[in-house]
Amino acid sequence: MNKLAVLAFALLMFFSTMLWYLANGSLNDYLKSQVLLQANYYSGQTAQLAKAEFSSDSGVSQFDGFSLANIEGSKQPHVLLVDKMTAQLAPVAISQLNSPSVSKKTTTIVHIENLTLSHLQAWTETAPNENSNLTILLNKISLKLAEDYPALYPEISAKQYAKVHPEKNEQLALDNHVQTTETNQAVIESKAAKKKQRLLGKAQIRVIISAITIEKLTLTNSDNNSKKELEQIVLDGFGGEEGLDSNQVGGELLRALLEQLKRMAE
Numbered sequence: 001m002n003k004l005a006v007l008a009f010a011l012l013m014f015f016s017t018m019l020w021y022l023a024n025g026s027l028n029d030y031l032k033s034q035v036l037l038q039a040n041y042y043s044g045q046t047a048q049l050a051k052a053e054f055s056s057d058s059g060v061s062q063f064d065g066f067s068l069a070n071i072e073g074s075k076q077p078h079v080l081l082v083d084k085m086t087a088q089l090a091p092v093a094i095s096q097l098n099s100p101s102v103s104k105k106t107t108t109i110v111h112i113e114n115l116t117l118s119h120l121q122a123w124t125e126t127a128p129n130e131n132s133n134l135t136i137l138l139n140k141i142s143l144k145l146a147e148d149y150p151a152l153y154p155e156i157s158a159k160q161y162a163k164v165h166p167e168k169n170e171q172l173a174l175d176n177h178v179q180t181t182e183t184n185q186a187v188i189e190s191k192a193a194k195k196k197q198r199l200l201g202k203a204q205i206r207v208i209i210s211a212i213t214i215e216k217l218t219l220t221n222s223d224n225n226s227k228k229e230l231e232q233i234v235l236d237g238f239g240g241e242e243g244l245d246s247n248q249v250g251g252e253l254l255r256a257l258l259e260q261l262k263r264m265a266e
Helices: 003-043 133-148 154-164 170-175 185-200 249-265
Strands: 047-055 060-069 078-097 107-117 120-124 205-221 226-238
Touching (some): 003 060, 078 133, 078 205, 120 133, 120 249, 133 249, 205 249, 226 249
Parallel strands (some): 107 205, 120 205
Antiparallel strands (some): 060 078, 078 120, 205 226
């Protein structure tokens, strides 16, 4: 191999290596931005994250130093602190979904086998309206999810619809989300496909999380400074077989954690 060929090969390897590092760096930045954007969007509170890092060798994404600010007027500055979260991809991490969407674009499902939180710290206190900060945030997040994905949260959507349209009762609003019985098989299949499309939406990337594990959970009641601690809590995952819209995952995760914390507080 002549000197020119050697130089060209060396330059090719150099640029390939640089592109690989840039791609991984961009992915880490993207993961971090998504955690922050979704936490802020669904809760309305400021979120912070020290670092996000994905390892292609192990299939693990690690998120360090996550915090979510408490509601205004609270004694404690944060409602949630997580020192480390790790998301382990499943052995078959990527699959394709046959969606009834009219769009020609392919829907990709990313399967996370387990999401582990090493130590979750949380603070609860009674707000001026006599609801806890956990309840206020849980209601806010649930409402936001129902606004964005009404077909997946029919009861919440129905209650909200009834508030906006008091002339119609809640049951009538709920009935709008229920498929009516038909005798014609073609009509049944057509309605089923339309209903599935409403449920799936147009997301090109969907996510399944099979299980959520909290290795240690510490809940502090700021009203009396008492603490409760639990270890090795396993929560149900979400996404089923078809996954959730990737933009929905942050809201569902916060919702699952706050529901666990609310049960623990009670």
